[in-house]
Amino acid sequence: xxxxxxxxxxxxxxxxxxxxxxxxxxxxxxxxxxxxxxxxxxxxxxxxxxxxxxxxxxxxxxxxxxxxxxxxxxxxxxxxxxxxxxxxxxxxxxxxxxxxxxxxxxxxxxxxxxxxxxxxxxxxxxxxxxxxxxxxxxxxxxxxxxxxxxxxxxxxxxxxxxxxxxxxxxxxxxxxxxxxxxxxxxxxxxxxxxxxxxxxxxxxxxxxxxxxxxxxxxxxxxxxxxxxxxxxxxxxxxxxxxxxxxxxxxxxxxxxxxxxxxxxxxxxxxxxxxxxxxxxxxxxxxxxxxxxxxxxxxxxxxxxxxxxxxxxxxxxxxxxxxxxxxxxxxxxxxxxxxxxxxxxxxxxxxxxxxxxxxxxxxxxxxxxxxxxxxxxxxxxxxxxxxxxxxxxxxxxxxxxxxxxxxxxxxxxxxxxxxxxxxxxxxxxxxxxxxxxxxxxxxxxxxxxxxxxxx
Amino acid sequence: xxxxxxxxxxxxxxxxxxxxxxxxxxxxxxxxxxxxxxxxxxxxxxxxxxxxxxxxxxxxxxxxxxxxxxxxxxxxxxxxxxxxxxxxxxxxxxxxxxxxxxxxxxxxxxxxxxxxxx
Numbered sequence: 205x206x207x208x209x210x211x212x213x214x215x216x217x218x219x220x221x222x223x224x225x226x227x228x229x230x231x232x233x234x235x236x237x238x239x240x241x242x243x244x245x246x247x248x249x250x251x252x253x254x255x256x257x258x259x260x261x262x263x264x265x266x267x268x269x270x271x272x273x274x275x276x277x278x279x280x281x282x283x284x285x286x287x288x289x290x291x292x293x294x295x296x297x298x299x300x301x302x303x304x305x306x307x308x309x310x311x312x313x314x315x316x317x318x319x320x321x322x323x324x325x326x327x328x329x330x331x332x333x334x335x336x337x338x339x340x341x342x343x344x345x346x347x348x349x350x351x352x353x354x355x356x357x358x359x360x361x362x363x364x365x366x367x368x369x370x371x372x373x374x375x376x377x378x379x380x381x382x383x384x385x386x387x388x389x390x391x392x393x394x395x396x397x398x399x400x401x402x403x404x405x406x407x408x409x410x411x412x413x414x415x416x417x418x419x420x421x422x423x424x425x426x427x428x429x430x431x432x433x434x435x436x437x438x439x440x441x442x443x444x445x446x447x448x449x450x451x452x453x454x455x456x457x458x459x460x461x462x463x464x465x466x467x468x469x470x471x472x473x474x475x476x477x478x479x480x481x482x483x484x485x486x487x488x489x490x491x492x493x494x495x496x497x498x499x500x501x502x503x504x505x506x507x508x509x510x511x512x513x514x515x516x517x518x519x520x521x522x523x524x525x526x527x528x529x530x531x532x533x534x535x536x537x538x539x540x541x542x543x544x545x546x547x548x549x550x551x552x553x554x555x556x557x558x559x560x561x562x563x564x565x566x567x568x569x570x571x572x573x574x575x576x577x578x579x580x581x582x583x584x585x586x587x588x589x590x591x592x593x594x595x596x597x598x599x600x601x602x603x604x605x606x607x608x609x610x611x612x613x614x615x616x617x618x619x620x621x622x623x624x625x626x627x628x629x630x631x632x633x634x635x636x637x638x639x640x641x642x643x644x645x646x647x648x649x650x651x652x653x654x655x656x657x658x
Numbered sequence: 659x660x661x662x663x664x665x666x667x668x669x670x671x672x673x674x675x676x677x678x679x680x681x682x683x684x685x686x687x688x689x690x691x692x693x694x695x696x697x698x699x700x701x702x703x704x705x706x707x708x709x710x711x712x713x714x715x716x717x718x719x720x721x722x723x724x725x726x727x728x729x730x731x732x733x734x735x736x737x738x739x740x741x742x743x744x745x746x747x748x749x750x751x752x753x754x755x756x757x758x759x760x761x762x763x764x765x766x767x768x769x770x771x772x773x774x775x776x
Binding site for chain 1 (some may be wrong): 720
């Protein structure tokens with residue numbers, strides 16, 4: 205029988221289902237467990253944690269996940285690939301080795317650590333040597349916000365993960381790897397795909413795209429025929445069963461809920477899609493218009509025909525910087541005349557904010573239940589709508605002004621329109637905005653490092 | 659004949675900065691050509707007028723019976739800057755499903771499309 209490699213998705217973001225990793229290694233045979241923890245803003249949160257404590261800065265959920273799957277790793281040879289390292293992969297590896305100590309399996313565990321994506325300590329040097337790190341959306345050079353930068357990480361690809369695996373790592377911990385590389389790397393390692401085998405590499409990337417959001421391809425958040433998707437309480441997360449030629453089947457363990465079919469996989473394929481001809485990764489440019497999907501039995505979808513082309517000479521850099529403050533608050537108005545009451549509350553509050561002379565870059569009002577998701581397309585609400593949530597947010601560079609806004613909402617309960625409730629949560633919280641600055645950097649300036657610890 | 663897009667397609671959306679993407683997938687392969695012909699860049703831009711500040715881009719994925727639209731300036735700044743409930747554009751795609759298409763009778767009947775309720 206030809207070799208098949210099974211990569212199981214066990215986490216689609218930091219905060220995803222804690223049960224999923226264990227269920228993926230216990231529900232049936234798999235070769236790899238892929239855990240994706242990092243979203244665009246996650247790195248800056250982790251950077252703040254690391255500033256407070258140099259041993260922090262990684263996704264701590266990963267420790268619990270590893271505890272739940274450790275036996276499968278040390279006894280059955282399941283390997284784990286995770287970008288849980290955040291801004292501190294070495295500390296994350298230390299925590300996993302400490303866990304192995306506690307579980308008495310330290311002698312049986314090799315942990316690979318991938319570093320080199322963190323550009324924060326090198327930013328000034330990079331800018332001085334002519335790397336403008338201009339914002340991909342606005343074209344502004346990074347120097348305009350340099351003093352407010354919190355984190356800067358290059359998205360790195362599959363190569364260092366492949367190296368760690370070839371050095372015997374059973375658990376590979378990365379920082380800001382691309383989500384898709386976490387799935388592609390083990391396939392590239394197992395099948396010995398060449399670094400310029402664009403079609404196969406692109407297939408591995410697309411398998412990664414289908415797996416990287418956990419159950420979003422196996423029935424979760426699936427609009428197609430959602431009423432008939434069975435047993436979401438027991439949803440099975442997706443697994444890619446790949447062959448050497450780059451074709452793969454998406455399936456889930458038997459006796460689990462959810463549903464994998466062509467529509468569920470297609471919905472995930474178009475999720476967060478840009479130009480489908482040009483899905484750029486550090487390893488390859490994948491062409492999503494080449495993808496063919498077909499049914500391959502119950503809860504099995506075959507994906508094939510994928511075409512890729514040569515990667516670019518740049519890496520994307522994810523930069524987070526402080527960008528002012530915001531707060532959002534809500535109140536609920538009830539029938540009769542719920543909507544006119546909520547609209548009056550909005551007018552009253554805005555007039556008071558103006559009289560106080562507060563400076564906001566932006567004020568946004570939404571009426572939840574009426575227009576918060578579909579805006580004017582939703583039309584006017586029914587006259588007898590039972591309730592409306594008035595939701596107002598402000599943004600400003602002045603923390604003081606945002607703080608004062610948070611004091612102006614609650615008084616409306618006693619001195620504004622009637623039939624109001626839903627303020628039990630207290631004053632809205634002032635949040636510092638950590639904004640995202642996407643940039644590109646020459647590949648040559650980023651050198652990932654791999655270390656395997658035991 | 660008036661046909662509701664919600665009866666013809668399913669959708670999913672996500673974000674990239676201040677841009678929302680809306681992927682539209684035909685519920686039946688034979689409906690894809692009609693959907694593709696009807697959902698022009700201009701019509702989708704007109705549908706979202708007042709909700710987005712920027713341009714609309716349109717891409718075809720015939721293998722998947724799907725279209726992808728990029729709605730620029732759709733998310734009140736996007737990501738952490740946005741004050742919107744749907745700051746990440748997660749349900750923007752359902753707003754597109756509110757479109758009602760005017761499909762020539764013969765074409766709609768031949769493709770077995772359900773008529774919009776009057």
